[in-house]
Amino acid sequence: MTSAGRVAVLGAGAWGTAVAGVLAQNADVGLWCRRPELAAQIAATGENSRYLPGVGLSSRIAASSDVEVVLAGASLVVLAIPVQQLRSRLAGWCSQFPGVPVVNLAKGVETATGQFGTEVVHGVLDVPHVLALSGPNLAAEIARGQPAATVVAGSDERVAREVAAAFATPQFHAHAVTDVVGVDVAGAFKNVVALAVGMVEGAGLGANARAAVLTLGLSEMAALGGRLGARPETFLGLAGAGDLVATSTSTLSRNHRVGVALGQGLALTGAVDRAGGTAEGVATAPALLRRDPDLPFVRDVVAVLAGERSPVAAVSRLLSAA
Secondary structure, eight states: OOSSSEEEEEOOSHHHHHHHHHHTTTSEEEEEOSSHHHHHHHHHHSBOTTTSTTOBOOTTEEEESOHHHHHTTOSEEEEOOOHHHHHHHHHHHGGGOOSSOEEEOOOSBOTTTOOBHHHHHHHHOOOSOEEEEESSOOHHHHHTTOOEEEEEEOSSHHHHHHHHHHHOOSSEEEEEEOOHHHHHHHHHHHHHHHHHHHHHHHTTOOHHHHHHHHHHHHHHHHHHHHHTTOOGGGGGSIIIIIHHHHHHHOTTOHHHHHHHHHHTTOOHHHHHHHHOSOOHHHHHHHHHHHHOSOOHHHHHHHHHHTTSSOHHHHHHHHHHHO
16 A cells, blocks of 8 residues: 555545645555546646646646546545535445545535534445544645645554555655544634634734634633543644644635634625635534534634624633633
8 A cells, every 4th residue: 555556536626636746655646636627737737736836746646537537446545525525425436436445634524414524434435444634734835845744543553554654755744543533523623713713813813812712722622522532632632733723823724814804804705705715614613513512612603604793702702711
């Protein structure tokens, strides 16, 4: 798996393309593109100019809009599809999936069911192992070869180690863990925290408020994880605090950018349009609240998203409740 065989990456957005570039250092990679014209452009230019302009792609990456072609001969499948689209995509492809490990990259909660990404995959696909990859992994930095670390979470430690080895490069350090629940919770929750931290910055409320909101978000994330059976140490590691800090403070994060726009007074539609792309936290926040109503931090973020409370009022409530 690590130096031979073939890996299929389904989804050619910025993150899927960046991960394909990492994997191509160890294996041949098939990259599925939703739009045939994007597949043709990548094949012709060696660049995904729509999502990662200026980043050259390895010749070991073969782009195609035919999922059967991409899956053929794969020893590992990586899903880079937003959580809200994951079930419908997989339902149409399930008969074509090989019986190999599947790694889910999407971070969020499915609106209709309240399920995390790996739960959705388990429910649709008949595959032996479903794993999750998560960490402070901003796609643009990884695509440029800047150093980063991540965790690969799987219930079978041996398989998690083998899959982590497939991702490991001198720049991208992949560590195997077994707390899938904790990684799922952290990956979903951090997007909601990034919205709130962005609101603080957009409203000009200062570094003290930003640090307090980030810390309160981490605390509620860990509490939810505990109720769901996750390990406490996960939330102090790469998938927890690491990913939370990166997503909540970087302008490369769409969730952060949406929060900033909300803090500056834009309505949700305008904030999402300005940020561009999918901001998973917008759908995840209300879905998390439906899954577990005992989430006051999330409740205040949802009130802002629904236009029921201003960002300033929401932050004030968060800090007073601390």
